[in-house]
Amino acid sequence: SAVISQKPSRDICQRGTSLTIQCQVDSQVTMMFWYRQQPGQSLTLIATANQGSEATYESGFVIDKFPISRPNLTFSTLTVSNMSPEDSSIYLCSVESRGRPGPDTQYFGPGTRLTVL
Amino acid sequence: SQKIEQNSEALNIQEGKTATLTCNYTNYSPAYLQWYRQDPGRGPVFLLLIRENEKEKRKERLKVTFDTTLKQSLFHITASQPADSATYLCALDYNDYKLSFGAGTTVTVRA
Numbered sequence: 295s296a297v298i299s300q301k302p303s304r305d306i307c308q309r310g311t312s313l314t315i316q317c318q319v320d321s322q323v324t325m326m327f328w329y330r331q332q333p334g335q336s337l338t339l340i341a342t343a344n345q346g347s348e349a350t351y352e353s354g355f356v357i358d359k360f361p362i363s364r365p366n367l368t369f370s371t372l373t374v375s376n377m378s379p380e381d382s383s384i385y386l387c388s389v390e391s392r393g394r395p396g397p398d399t400q401y402f403g404p405g406t407r408l409t410v411l
Numbered sequence: 412s413q414k415i416e417q418n419s420e421a422l423n424i425q426e427g428k429t430a431t432l433t434c435n436y437t438n439y440s441p442a443y444l445q446w447y448r449q450d451p452g453r454g455p456v457f458l459l460l461i462r463e464n465e466k467e468k469r470k471e472r473l474k475v476t477f478d479t480t481l482k483q484s485l486f487h488i489t490a491s492q493p494a495d496s497a498t499y500l501c502a503l504d505y506n507d508y509k510l511s512f513g514a515g516t517t518v519t520v521r522a
Contacts, residue, residue, distance in 0.1 A: 298454075325508060336415075336500070336514040337455070386454050390508060399445060400510060402454030 296321050296389050298403035306409045307377055314373045315406045317387035322367035325390040327400065328360070332383045340385075343370045377410045384408070413438040415513040417501060422518045424491055432486040432516045434501035439511070441503040444477050444484045449498045449515065458499075459486075491520045 297320040307313050317326065328340040340360055341349045349362040363371045374381050384405045391399040416435045424430050434444070442463050447455035461468045461477040461484070468475045474487040488495050498515040505511055 327509075334514075337512040339509060339511075342509070388454070391457075399457050399460060401457065405452070405454050407452075 296323065296391070296401045298387060298389060298401060300385075300387060300403040300406050302406060303404065304407040304409075306411065308411055309378055311377055312373055312375045313377065313408060314371050315385055315387075317370045317372070317403055319368045319389050323389040324367070326364065326370045327388045327390075328362065328370075328372045329386040329388065330383045331386060331405070337386065340372070374408065377408075379410045382408055382410045413505070413511065415439075415501065415503060415511060417499075417513040418516040420516075422516055424518070424520055426492060426520055426522050428491055430488040430491050430495070430518050430520070432488075432499055432501075432518070434484040434486065434513055436482050436503055439482075439503050439505060441505070443504050444475075445502045445504075445510070446473075446475060446484075446486050447500045447502060447512075449500060455500055455512075488518070491518075493520045493522050496520050 299318045301316045326343045329337040331337045339352050340355045341351045343349045343362050343364040345364050345367050359375055361373045384407050386402055386405045388400040388402040414437045418433050422430055443460055445460045446458045448458050449455045459470055459475050461475050463479050472489045476485045496519050498517045500515040501513045502510045
């Protein structure tokens with residue numbers, strides 16, 4: 295399994311500002327994923343970040359709002375830009391398990407709890 | 412549209428009993444179905460994976476069944492303990508490597 299850390303663990307931000315969330319993995323992985331989990335809701339995939347290429351965004355999420363960097367095989371950042379209260383959520387990064395036990399199993403970080411006032 | 416539905420109500424059970432959680436899906440053709448556990452303030456943790464050609468999978472006190480005809484998976488926690496209290500999520504693969512999650516079922520085990 296992989297050990298994943300996220301920074302910050304939580305933050306309270308003002309409307310209109312931006313926050314960058316960091317995700318660090320203890321081993322090299324090809325695919326990293328960013329999710330949003332709103333209160334009482336399921337996890338929603340924001341984008342997939344592969345090293346050396348542009349992130350791939352899911353329907354309803356755009357690069358201008360959620361720019362992602364993936365400078366190497368152990369690190370990624372997600373920025374939540376021009377925030378509004380509707381962006382208040384938990385943001386989670388995850389990594390693929392490299393086929394064990396299944397090709398789609400993922401390991402998750404602890405999440406970043408964001409509150410926008 | 413694609414949809415994953417889990418027990419809408421939270422599950423409260425007595426210690427020692429079996430908890431049974433349901434995951435139903437529509438408009439998916441998953442090769443795998445996975446179950447994750449999520450504790451408050453933490454990310455999901457992988458528990459079990461079952462393939463489309465498997466009917467049942469067990470791991471310690473956990474048992475998962477997968478019926479691709481009914482488009483349903485059942486997740487059982489036998490001899491439940493207060494430490495099993497958490498939210499349990501089912502997840503389906505789509506577009507090769509991506510996962511789609513259900514909203515989860517919260518289980519509370521009373522001592």
